[in-house]
Amino acid sequence: AQTVTQSQPEMSVQEAETVTLSCTYDTSENNYYLFWYKQPPSRQMILVIRQEAYKQQNATENRFSVNFQKAAKSFSLKISDSQLGDTAMYFCAFMKPSFTSGTYKYIFGTGTRLKVLA
């Protein structure tokens, strides 16, 4: 069974600094997707970034980028120029397409609570 591990329950970073959140996963699959979601105090789950396993190039979305190491099964999120609005819980998620049912089930990590300090 696939598992997703986020080993940092809490982190903090000074405003304008860079922070990296770690995520490791366990799978025997070759075709899958990885995601980072942000959950601010409003509790809304917001997609931050997505990575397809078959792509070697790391995904980037503005100040957010990932370091995807497929062999090491590692998927870390780097936030550059941290802003107060980045304060949130961040969840890493793994998704493997199921072609038998056509569904796409996610497995989430337990989250990292990030606090950006002024």
Next chain:
Amino acid sequence: DAGITQSPRHKVTETGTPVTLRCHQTENHRYMYWYRQDPGHGLRLIHYSYGVKDTDKGEVSDGYSVSRSKTEDFLLTLESATSSQTSVYFCAISRTQETQYFGPGTRLLVL
């Protein structure tokens, strides 16, 4: 934002009573999901649907049932609520292998 609403947004109920949560989408997406979020567990899949009247169990389905009679609505029912079902419940939708988009969540307290 994806057009997903959940109702009610907050609910307090008593042990043993039935509870139904509704997820409504305006995106015409095929796939819908119900998750629960608890401290230390992240989000865990309860049930999902891959079409009208097509549903299947997730990893924590005991005590829950679902129904989907039309594309836009996915109902989650707790037949007899227990205190262990106190949680925040999220609905999500996806088109095909697209990203899942989440609703605003429902906070349920079972006394």
